[in-house]
Amino acid sequence: MTPMIELRGVSRRFEKKLDFAGKVLKRLGAPIREEVVHAVDGVDLVIAKGEVVGLVGESGCGKSTLGRMVAGILPPSSGTVMRQGRDIAGLAPAAAREAKLRTQMIFQNPYASLNPRMKVAEIVGEAPRVHGIVSRADCADYVDDQLRRAGLDPALKARYPHQFSGGQRQRIGIARALAVKPDVLVCDEAVAALDVSIQAQILNLFMKLRRELDLTYLFISHDLGVVEHLSDRVVIMYLGRVVESAPAVEVFGSPNHPYTQSLLAAVPRIEARKRAFKVVTGEIPSPLNPPSGCHFHPRCPHVMARCREERPALREIAPGRISACHLNDAH
Secondary structure (H helix, E strand, O other): OOOOEEEEEEEEEEEEOOOHHHHHHHHOOOOOOOEEEEEEEEEEEEEOOOOEEEEEOOOOOOHHHHHHHHOOOOOOOEEEEEEOOEEHHHOOHHHHHHHHHOEEEEOOOOOOOOOOOOOHHHHHHHHHHHOOOOOOOOHHHHHHHHHHHOOOOHHHOOOOHHHOOHHHHHHHHHHHHHOOOOOEEEEEOOOOOOOHHHHHHHHHHHHHHHHHHOOEEEEEOOOHHHHHHHOOEEEEEEOOEEEEEEEHHHHHHOOOOHHHHHHHHOOOOHHHOOOOOOOOOOOOOOOOOOOOOOOOOOOOOOOOHHHHHOOOOOEEEEOOEEEOOHHHHHO
């Protein structure tokens, strides 16, 4: 079956050009150069129709940048983003616009992702009206339907975002995304800024919408408990690279990559409440100057000389399971 979303060798770099003073200093021999952030580095990713893929990693690993490329907000610096077997970059303008509409993003901060000068009716109704999904005459009823689906009372649609709580604002964001009839949602830390009880309500809403609308999710989170609960498959990122991908049950039951093992060892669990937490040692390196070889080798307890020199290939270690670690070559 053709994947809903497929990334092939996708990378994203952010370059900071030298200003006039910097260029002058460089010409005079100063040891300065343009800075390049390697946010995403050669990622392959496949998301099947109807699947919930959890994308996990520490802050700064590139998972949000990857989500924005999937959603069409950022173009890749290199590599290919495919949607249902078609390269998005090669589509005609009308087809490309349709593809972007069909993939929507739910952002982390419900306070910053809504225009404070627009009423809820405008926030939810603007895009479907502009793109011809609904006529101006039918827009009011259409907005009411989207708000009900997201768990909000349509009577509140004349209010502004500042008049709502964080959970309500996130529901407005969900209604706005659903209003253009997407089949893929990229959820970027969509519950991280909410209270725990509200998190549960929003997560249950995501699952309800999945069943009702046959949605496909890329769920980005650093909360492993949420990812374990929601995901069919989990992808682990470290410093711009995918290091492991497997069904959620296998990742949480028997992690393969040392980084995945370290992440899970740091998760608080009731049955192990008397033990000390095993945190991942060291700090994540700078994407301005990533380590050679395996990016994780400065923090890995199993590091070998080979790890410092050679990038491990992401290869299949079991059916449906891939990992990028030189330790797998010994088995």
